[in-house]
Amino acid sequence: MAFPKFKLLSFLSIAGVASASSMIRHKRRAALPVGFTRQGAAPASEMLTLRVGLTSNNINGLQDRLVSVSTPGSTDFHQWLSMDDVKAYVQLSPSTIDAFNSFASANGLQPNVVSPNGDWLSITLSISQATALFAANFEQFTHPNITTPLTRTLSVSLPEELIGHVEVLHPTTAFNTPTPRLASSRTARSRLSRRTIPPDSCLGPEDTITPACLQTLYSHACDPDEQHPPSDRIR
Ligand SMILES: *[C@@H]1O[C@H](CO)[C@@H](O)[C@H](O)[C@H]1NC(C)=O
Numbered sequence: 724m725a726f727p728k729f730k731l732l733s734f735l736s737i738a739g740v741a742s743a744s745s746m747i748r749h750k751r752r753a754a755l756p757v758g759f760t761r762q763g764a765a766p767a768s769e770m771l772t773l774r775v776g777l778t779s780n781n782i783n784g785l786q787d788r789l790v791s792v793s794t795p796g797s798t799d800f801h802q803w804l805s806m807d808d809v810k811a812y813v814q815l816s817p818s819t820i821d822a823f824n825s826f827a828s829a830n831g832l833q834p835n836v837v838s839p840n841g842d843w844l845s846i847t848l849s850i851s852q853a854t855a856l857f858a859a860n861f862e863q864f865t866h867p868n869i870t871t872p873l874t875r876t877l878s879v880s881l882p883e884e885l886i887g888h889v890e891v892l893h894p895t896t897a898f899n900t901p902t903p904r905l906a907s908s909r910t911a912r913s914r915l916s917r918r919t920i921p922p923d924s925c926l927g928p929e930d931t932i933t934p935a936c937l938q939t940l941y942s943h944a945c946d947p948d949e950q951h952p953p954s955d956r957i958r
Contacts, residue, residue: 776891
């Protein structure tokens with residue numbers, strides 16, 4: 724039973740490499756951020772978990788609606804959105820779901836949904852498979868203020884069939900610049916667990932987004948220590 728399975732997997736990885744002709748560059752970083760040092764190729768057999776942000780069906784529509792909700796004189800002024808209203812804008816289109824599912828199954832990947840609306844997935848694959856599937860070159864990078872090396876690539880591409888469907892692939896080219904605050908894992912953990920509890924102002928009875936709730940969420944988002952969740956070091 725193990726032999727046919729092995730043959731199937733090697734056929735799939737050949738198929739993955741064969742589609743490399745239609746790769747489209749997704750992100751590229753010309754230089755390393757200050758403080759990081761290249762330590763050489765990441766081990767090919769090491770496993771990597773990537774977060775995949777799929778494209779919402781109408782994020783521009785949501786932005787327009789939020790502007791009109793907050794613009795005095797517009798017909799939507801103060802017509803707050805319910806969770807379902809928001810969901811209608813951010814949910815995935817069937818073609819995005821199909822495109823990612825076909826890509827995943829053709830390459831033996833098992834995506835896990837990691838967000839309430841299904842727009843964030845995680846996939847776990849070897850460095851060598853990630854290198855082939857995304858025309859990447861994963862290397863390890865150290866920084867004096869980080870205890871574990873980061874695995875990153877300076878360039879990442881997407882197969883043509885995922886263009887318009889995948890918006891974010893992380894971690895690939897993004898480097899979190901460490902702060903002394905995040906270097907303490909105890910502090911990071913307590914900040915992280917605090918973030919999972921919605922602020923009181925967001926716990927209204929009618930499932931609506933209120934100005935007080937937005938204000939609380941946005942002042943959190945503006946806290947420079949909160950911009951880079953320390954997920955890299957929890958891998
Ligand atoms: C490391 O952290 C120290 C203390 O906050 C800081 O002064 C230094 O600039 C950091 N080093 C790098 C390379 O960012």
